[in-house]
Amino acid sequence: MKAMILNTYGEDAEFEVTEISMPVLKNGEVLIKIAASSVNTVDTMIRKMGKDLPLSPETPALLGMDVAGTIEAIADDVTAFSVGDEVYGCVGGLADLPGTLAEYVAADSKLIAKKAKNISMKEAAALPLVGITAYEGLKRAGVTSGQKILVHGGSGGVGHIALQLANYYGADVYSTGGGDKQLALIEKLGASAINYKTETVEAYIQKYTSGDGFDVVYDSVGGANLINSFNAAALNGQIATTVSLCELDLSLAHFKGLSLHVVFMLIPMLHNYKRETHGEILKNITEIIEEGGLTPILDDQQFALEDVGKAHARLESGLGMGKVVMEY
Numbered sequence: 001m002k003a004m005i006l007n008t009y010g011e012d013a014e015f016e017v018t019e020i021s022m023p024v025l026k027n028g029e030v031l032i033k034i035a036a037s038s039v040n041t042v043d044t045m046i047r048k049m050g051k052d053l054p055l056s057p058e059t060p061a062l063l064g065m066d067v068a069g070t071i072e073a074i075a076d077d078v079t080a081f082s083v084g085d086e087v088y089g090c091v092g093g094l095a096d097l098p099g100t101l102a103e104y105v106a107a108d109s110k111l112i113a114k115k116a117k118n119i120s121m122k123e124a125a126a127l128p129l130v131g132i133t134a135y136e137g138l139k140r141a142g143v144t145s146g147q148k149i150l151v152h153g154g155s156g157g158v159g160h161i162a163l164q165l166a167n168y169y170g171a172d173v174y175s176t177g178g179g180d181k182q183l184a185l186i187e188k189l190g191a192s193a194i195n196y197k198t199e200t201v202e203a204y205i206q207k208y209t210s211g212d213g214f215d216v217v218y219d220s221v222g223g224a225n226l227i228n229s230f231n232a233a234a235l236n237g238q239i240a241t242t243v244s245l246c247e248l249d250l251s252l253a254h255f256k257g258l259s260l261h262v263v264f265m266l267i268p269m270l271h272n273y274k275r276e277t278h279g280e281i282l283k284n285i286t287e288i289i290e291e292g293g294l295t296p297i298l299d300d301q302q303f304a305l306e307d308v309g310k311a312h313a314r315l316e317s318g319l320g321m322g323k324v325v326m327e328y
Contacts, residue, residue: 009050145170
């Protein structure tokens with residue numbers, strides 16, 4: 001089958017069209033004919049950093065984590081799926097799990113779910129990594145109806161899902177963005193938009209919470225921005241973040257009694273640890289989509305499998321709006 005392979009890692013590493021063997025199913029796996037796959041920031045990090053990133057596969061490497069497609073075969077012990085099912089999931093492209101930049105992938109059936117009937121394969125492929133990340137962060141932070149929730153980076157991959165899910169759960173949702181297009185998308189998705197370039201944290205917590213702060217802050221920007229999240233949170237508030245690879249003074253978090261939830265959704269894949277939780281989350285996301293509570297936003301640029309290098313460049317450019325997806 002055709003695949004896009006990386007033979008070396010680095011800033012200038014290029015994907016090469018390569019013929020590789022069809023996957024052979026192991027116990028618990030399904031064979032998926034891939035219709036679409038999306039690009040995530042971690043994919044670009046693996047391409048550039050290689051083995052400096054502990055989760056990177058050995059070269060020659062088959063990357064790609066997200067997938068949407070149709071099941072063509074199942075292992076004898078798989079009972080939850082059938083041939084012909086349309087499914088989606090985050091299934092490989094790291095460590096010893098083959099990726100989705102190919103015509104087919106053998107996927108652990110615990111990591112997938114049936115896709116929503118009211119969205120396309122392309123839309124479904126945009127969801128798994130960011131959807132699971134957004135869902136996990138909100139659940140761990142204990143989001144409930146009536147809370148005031150702030151999402152940093154609400155027009156980004158994780159952010160645009162998190163704010164829609166928070167809305168679905170009945171929260172009063174606010175979100176930061178840095179440009180007119182980003183702010184317009186945030187408003188369109190049902191949150192009150194905050195321009196972080198023109199409004200200080202102190203100004204917007206006074207404006208929207210009478211100075212009390214937000215019950216939950218979902219920080220998909222992270223790093224140094226976590227200090228802004230600590231400042232924006234209410235006393236005994238909840239912080240969920242996807243980016244905490246940094247050194248940070250936690251004094252403010254201590255004196256406000258904040259709880260910090262670090263979301264690293266690749267753990268079940270890397271450590272074969274409770275992988276069924278990913279399938280369960282995706283099943284719940286499917287139900288939310290079919291109820292009309294969630295819509296993935298796609299970048300307007302079109303890419304095929306052979307265009308994966310251009311798709312990576314599009315994501316890294318920062319010019320895209322929504323998830324960058326390749327259709328096969």
